Amino acid sequence: MTSAFDDLLAANRTYAEHHALKGFDGIAHAGVAMVTCMDSRIDPLRMIGLEPGDAKILRNPGGRVTDQVLVAVVLGVTLLKVQRVMIVEHTRCAMAGSTEDELHERIAERTGTDATWMSLGAINDQERTIREDVHRVRSHPLVPADINVGGFVYDVDTGLLSPVAEA
Template sequence: MRHYRHDHPERGTLRLVIDTDELVRRNAGFAASGAQVGLPLLSTGNLRLIGCVDPRVDPSHVLGLAAGDAVVMRNVGGRVTPAALRSWAMLAKVVEARSHGRPPPGGQMVVLHHTDCGITDLAPYPDLLAEFFEIPAASLEQKAVLDPYASVAIDVELMRRAMPPAVRVSGLVYDVDTGLVQVVVP
């Protein structure tokens, strides 16, 4: 049963309320399905993906991925930041440990940006964005915050420099209006 709350009773606006009790109820259904049984810590494929935290753009959902298909990281804008690169480096060490020092060869890294991203609303806050990207505010133009097609190309290049040569890196932009992805960087 879905629970709704009136945010603006005078306008009749309802908002879905998902509280802890609702999460526990949903989790019971998930656990009963057995979908999680036997999943290894390492993904079953070679796919790694970085995408945005926007609830409209859950990478697993919009790309048809099942649990265990990929390692998915999400942050504001799906951006490749120094913090994201540090996290990927840590994950590589986890893979190395679980693979007894023999990480699987190759792989695919996908950078997924999207249209109508909330990161564009942060443009009036250059100090906040500069801190996020760990760059001087004067260098923010290089990040193409207002253009997902340009920003995904920038981030693919950063990721290509950070990943081992055997890892292929590509960039997609998801259109929130059509539900389709476009390959921007093959």
């Protein structure tokens, strides 16, 4: 019986033949956590010169600091040796290029189902959102004062990060 995942499972078997992270301890060896968008144009580790095992990567639509992301950040900074938290949004992001209503309309057109009950997290002002998310991490009572938090915009066309906020 064939599966829609056969090609991916075959690729995984090839990957596993040379898997280099056996016995890895799971900490962030470079002391970095990155919150970024799920956009496939973003290669979080390589864009900052890191390798697997160096950082904790937290991805969601728009790269927002949600309640669940905050849980992961707290765990990272208290248990997994994270010392720097990067919040990285990006250019030409669907979440920043559409309103909440537009996103709901597109989902309804595609699925035939009203999705207005779901908060999607559209971003109206990217730099303001980044500053707010940096503040949200920095002001969390379980994030120690010695943790560095920065917010950036990643340009998907040039590959460059631009600083927006640091706390």
